[in-house]
Amino acid sequence: MTSIDIRGLTKRYGPVRALDDLTVTIEPGRVTGFLGPNGAGKTTTMRVVLGLDRPTSGTALVGGRPYATLPDPLRHVGALLDASAAHPARTARDHLLTLALTHRIPAARVDRLLEETGLASAARRRVRTFSLGMRQRLGLAAALLGDPPVVLLDEPTNGLDPEGIVHLRNLTRRLADEGRTVLISSHLMGEIARVADHLVVLGQGRLLADAPLDRFTASHASLEDAYFALTTPFADHAAPEGRRP
Template sequence: MTSIDIRELTKAYGPVRALDRLTVTVRPGRVTGFLGPNGAGKSTTMRLVLGLDRPTSGTALVGGRPYTSFAEPLRHVGAVLDAAAAHPARTARDHLLTLALSNRIPARRVDEVLQETGLAGAARRRVRTFSLGMRQRLGLATALLGDPPVLMLDEPTNGLDPEGIVHLRRLTRRLADEGRTVLISSHLMSEIALTADHLVVLGRGRLLADAPVKDFIGEDASLEEAYFRLTADSAEYTTREGRS
């Protein structure tokens, strides 16, 4: 069982704190929805966990270790942060095969994840010809390639058709039921309500909530209503009267 452990994590850009002493544990065996207004610090958190940026202070560990300490990182963490990350001149299969070889993952796994993400028929097409939805599927195939215990997905439904969204929902549910740690950042309240067991909510770089979905909603009519009530004073902008 592998968790994501974040302790007193702070990231400052000059006088601005994108993250302010964030402490939270993302646990295995459940789908955790990662919510917050624009600028709340969600993407910053994920980048710090993945070693793509350095914290001002604090720690972000995966299974008790920094992500950068893994010699074969795809075997430990699968991440989708940018659907445009694959080289446009490569085919989908070549993109995955290169990553598999560099992480000592058997080549047969490439065909397995292409099939699992619905890209088997497009395996030999160049990435430049892919729609946004197909690029998202390729990103998911990349995340699944090493059969990792931890999945981190940033807005994974962007560009997906309804069939792709339902497939992703079922897939993340299955992965969590297998005991993996699944963290999904999204602005789609309706999809998070259908997918997540637990919520972590940020506002202006600080932790606002860390609770099961049912407890978070409480007496509110919906996840959306509970979310807006909690984050009303944390949004960068709002159309509500009297706020700017």
């Protein structure tokens, strides 16, 4: 089973410390909710894990190896980082095929994932015509292409319709039950409370909590209350790298 091991990770963008000596392990077989105010470093963490951003110091390993050294990365890690990360003039199916070809993943697998994510009828439409929810579904299909043991989802519920949210909830549950490592960031406390087994909370690039969901919420009325009690001093919305309000 594959875990994500983050050791002493620091990422500076100019004078800003997006990540500040972060050490945490994301374990397999459970859904880990990834929480924190805007600009806390959640997306940066995922980007460094995926080798997109170079850390200032520290390491992020997937199954003991840096992502960039994995021989066939899509078969190890699937990620939904940015729902619109597809060329707008390409069709959904061609978009997935360009990714699949790099790993010799058959076109039949692409078609099955389009089916599973409810995009089969839109497969030959250009991505620019897609709603945000449809783009999220397409991003989810891309993340699952290689049937990976590790799945990273950055705010996957954005723009999803109720049906899509239920599908995502069932999917993340099933992936974790199959023994996979699932890390899902979200600002929807109710959704995280329903789906997560474990929580990792960041504030200003530092680890604030790493605990099972029930222990985290034990002395509070809800996950939301527990979250605010922990993060309010760290919610600096003027911080750069801040994402959508």
